[in-house]
Amino acid sequence: MLSTDLAVFYDVPVRRLNEQVKRNRGRFPDDFMFQLTVGEWRILKSQSATSSWGGARRTLPYAFTEQGVAMLSSVLRSQRAVQVNVEIVRTFVRLRRILAENAGIARRLDELEKKYDVQFKVVFDTIRQLMQPPEPKKKRIGFITDDGRSGQSGSGSDFTVRDRPSRRHRNR
Numbered sequence: 449m450l451s452t453d454l455a456v457f458y459d460v461p462v463r464r465l466n467e468q469v470k471r472n473r474g475r476f477p478d479d480f481m482f483q484l485t486v487g488e489w490r491i492l493k494s495q496s497a498t499s500s501w502g503g504a505r506r507t508l509p510y511a512f513t514e515q516g517v518a519m520l521s522s523v524l525r526s527q528r529a530v531q532v533n534v535e536i537v538r539t540f541v542r543l544r545r546i547l548a549e550n551a552g553i554a555r556r557l558d559e560l561e562k563k564y565d566v567q568f569k570v571v572f573d574t575i576r577q578l579m580q581p582p583e584p585k586k587k588r589i590g591f592i593t594d595d596g597r598s599g600q601s602g603s604g605s606d607f608t609v610r611d612r613p614s615r616r617h618r619n620r
Contacts, residue, residue: 449511449512450484450510451512454512454520458521458524459527460524465524466510468523469510469520472523475523476516476519479513480515480516480519481511481519483508483511484509484511
Protein backbone atom coordinates (compact mmCIF):
# COMPACT_ATOMS: atom_id res chain seq x y z
CA MET A 449 0.00 0.00 0.00
CA LEU A 450 1.13 3.52 -0.65
CA SER A 451 1.92 5.99 2.11
CA THR A 452 -0.84 8.30 0.85
CA ASP A 453 -3.47 5.57 1.27
CA LEU A 454 -2.13 4.50 4.66
CA ALA A 455 -2.18 8.09 5.93
CA VAL A 456 -5.92 8.17 5.24
CA PHE A 457 -6.37 4.73 6.84
CA TYR A 458 -4.44 5.66 9.99
CA ASP A 459 -6.01 9.14 10.10
CA VAL A 460 -2.72 11.06 10.00
CA PRO A 461 -1.35 13.61 7.50
CA VAL A 462 1.02 12.13 4.90
CA ARG A 463 3.84 14.38 6.11
CA ARG A 464 3.49 12.95 9.67
CA LEU A 465 3.54 9.41 8.36
CA ASN A 466 6.69 10.11 6.30
CA GLU A 467 8.25 11.88 9.28
CA GLN A 468 7.69 8.84 11.54
CA VAL A 469 9.10 6.50 8.91
CA LYS A 470 12.26 8.62 8.65
CA ARG A 471 12.63 8.83 12.43
CA ASN A 472 12.21 5.06 12.78
CA ARG A 473 14.09 3.96 9.64
CA GLY A 474 15.57 0.92 11.45
CA ARG A 475 12.06 -0.52 11.86
CA PHE A 476 11.46 -0.51 8.10
CA PRO A 477 13.93 -2.78 6.27
CA ASP A 478 13.66 -3.13 2.49
CA ASP A 479 11.24 -6.06 2.74
CA PHE A 480 8.85 -3.90 4.84
CA MET A 481 8.92 -0.68 2.82
CA PHE A 482 10.58 1.03 -0.13
CA GLN A 483 10.32 4.37 -1.87
CA LEU A 484 9.01 4.39 -5.42
CA THR A 485 11.35 5.50 -8.19
CA VAL A 486 10.41 8.31 -10.56
CA GLY A 487 9.65 5.74 -13.28
CA GLU A 488 7.46 3.63 -10.98
CA TRP A 489 5.60 6.74 -9.84
CA ARG A 490 4.98 7.82 -13.46
CA ILE A 491 3.65 4.38 -14.36
CA LEU A 492 1.42 4.34 -11.30
CA LYS A 493 0.06 7.80 -12.03
CA SER A 494 -0.65 6.87 -15.65
CA GLN A 495 -2.63 3.81 -14.50
CA SER A 496 -5.27 5.89 -12.72
CA ALA A 497 -7.29 8.17 -14.96
CA THR A 498 -8.30 10.51 -12.15
CA SER A 499 -5.65 10.99 -9.52
CA SER A 500 -6.84 11.37 -5.94
CA TRP A 501 -3.37 12.54 -4.88
CA GLY A 502 -3.75 16.06 -6.10
CA GLY A 503 -1.05 18.24 -7.60
CA ALA A 504 2.70 17.92 -7.74
CA ARG A 505 4.51 16.02 -5.02
CA ARG A 506 7.77 17.10 -3.48
CA THR A 507 8.78 13.57 -2.51
CA LEU A 508 8.09 10.17 -4.00
CA PRO A 509 5.61 8.02 -2.05
CA TYR A 510 6.58 5.00 0.01
CA ALA A 511 5.15 1.56 -0.68
CA PHE A 512 4.57 -0.72 2.31
CA THR A 513 4.35 -4.50 2.45
CA GLU A 514 2.09 -6.33 4.90
CA GLN A 515 4.82 -6.31 7.55
CA GLY A 516 5.48 -2.61 6.94
CA VAL A 517 1.80 -1.78 7.48
CA ALA A 518 1.92 -3.63 10.82
CA MET A 519 5.14 -1.86 11.84
CA LEU A 520 3.69 1.50 10.83
CA SER A 521 0.80 0.99 13.24
CA SER A 522 3.33 0.73 16.08
CA VAL A 523 5.16 4.01 15.32
CA LEU A 524 2.18 6.25 14.58
CA ARG A 525 0.37 7.92 17.47
CA SER A 526 -3.15 8.37 16.09
CA GLN A 527 -6.03 6.65 17.89
CA ARG A 528 -6.70 4.57 14.79
CA ALA A 529 -3.07 3.38 14.61
CA VAL A 530 -3.21 2.34 18.26
CA GLN A 531 -6.41 0.35 17.63
CA VAL A 532 -4.89 -1.38 14.59
CA ASN A 533 -1.75 -2.24 16.56
CA VAL A 534 -3.78 -3.75 19.43
CA GLU A 535 -5.81 -5.86 16.98
CA ILE A 536 -2.65 -7.11 15.28
CA VAL A 537 -1.25 -8.26 18.63
CA ARG A 538 -4.56 -9.92 19.58
CA THR A 539 -4.66 -11.74 16.26
CA PHE A 540 -1.16 -13.13 16.73
CA VAL A 541 -2.04 -14.30 20.25
CA ARG A 542 -5.19 -16.07 18.96
CA LEU A 543 -3.23 -17.63 16.12
CA ARG A 544 -0.52 -18.90 18.48
CA ARG A 545 -3.18 -20.38 20.80
CA ILE A 546 -4.94 -22.16 17.91
CA LEU A 547 -1.67 -23.59 16.63
CA ALA A 548 -0.69 -24.78 20.11
CA GLU A 549 -4.08 -26.44 20.64
CA ASN A 550 -3.90 -28.27 17.31
CA ALA A 551 -0.32 -29.37 18.00
CA GLY A 552 -1.41 -30.70 21.42
CA ILE A 553 -4.34 -32.56 19.90
CA ALA A 554 -2.14 -34.10 17.20
CA ARG A 555 0.45 -35.18 19.80
CA ARG A 556 -2.26 -36.75 21.99
CA LEU A 557 -3.71 -38.60 18.98
CA ASP A 558 -0.28 -40.05 18.21
CA GLU A 559 0.02 -41.28 21.81
CA LEU A 560 -3.45 -42.86 21.76
CA GLU A 561 -2.84 -44.46 18.38
CA LYS A 562 0.28 -46.18 19.71
CA LYS A 563 -1.65 -47.57 22.71
CA TYR A 564 -4.60 -49.10 20.90
CA ASP A 565 -5.12 -51.84 18.31
CA VAL A 566 -5.33 -51.52 14.58
CA GLN A 567 -9.13 -51.62 14.88
CA PHE A 568 -9.05 -47.96 16.00
CA LYS A 569 -6.83 -46.86 13.09
CA VAL A 570 -9.92 -45.94 11.08
CA VAL A 571 -11.17 -43.74 13.93
CA PHE A 572 -7.82 -41.95 14.25
CA ASP A 573 -7.57 -41.46 10.47
CA THR A 574 -11.09 -40.00 10.43
CA ILE A 575 -10.25 -37.60 13.27
CA ARG A 576 -7.13 -36.46 11.41
CA GLN A 577 -9.22 -35.82 8.29
CA LEU A 578 -11.67 -33.76 10.34
CA MET A 579 -8.79 -31.64 11.63
CA GLN A 580 -7.87 -30.66 8.04
CA PRO A 581 -9.46 -27.52 6.58
CA PRO A 582 -12.42 -28.37 4.32
CA GLU A 583 -11.95 -28.41 0.57
CA PRO A 584 -14.12 -25.97 -1.37
CA LYS A 585 -17.23 -27.59 -2.83
CA LYS A 586 -17.39 -27.89 -6.59
CA LYS A 587 -20.60 -27.07 -8.40
CA ARG A 588 -21.99 -29.71 -10.70
CA ILE A 589 -22.05 -28.74 -14.33
CA GLY A 590 -25.05 -29.71 -16.40
CA PHE A 591 -28.75 -28.98 -16.79
CA ILE A 592 -32.10 -30.48 -15.80
CA THR A 593 -34.56 -31.51 -18.50
CA ASP A 594 -38.31 -30.80 -18.37
CA ASP A 595 -38.98 -34.24 -16.90
CA GLY A 596 -36.45 -33.62 -14.10
CA ARG A 597 -33.68 -35.89 -15.41
CA SER A 598 -30.10 -34.72 -15.44
CA GLY A 599 -28.83 -33.73 -18.86
CA GLN A 600 -25.15 -34.30 -18.14
CA SER A 601 -23.04 -36.12 -20.67
CA GLY A 602 -23.36 -39.88 -20.50
CA SER A 603 -26.91 -39.65 -19.15
CA GLY A 604 -28.52 -41.22 -22.21
CA SER A 605 -30.05 -38.16 -23.81
CA ASP A 606 -33.18 -38.71 -25.91
CA PHE A 607 -31.87 -36.39 -28.65
CA THR A 608 -32.07 -38.40 -31.87
CA VAL A 609 -31.59 -37.87 -35.56
CA ARG A 610 -35.28 -37.10 -36.04
CA ASP A 611 -34.95 -34.18 -33.59
CA ARG A 612 -32.35 -32.47 -35.74
CA PRO A 613 -33.49 -29.69 -38.04
CA SER A 614 -33.59 -30.77 -41.66
CA ARG A 615 -30.81 -29.60 -43.90
CA ARG A 616 -31.67 -27.75 -47.03
CA HIS A 617 -29.44 -28.13 -50.00
CA ARG A 618 -29.18 -25.46 -52.58
CA ASN A 619 -28.64 -26.31 -56.15
CA ARG A 620 -26.08 -24.11 -57.72
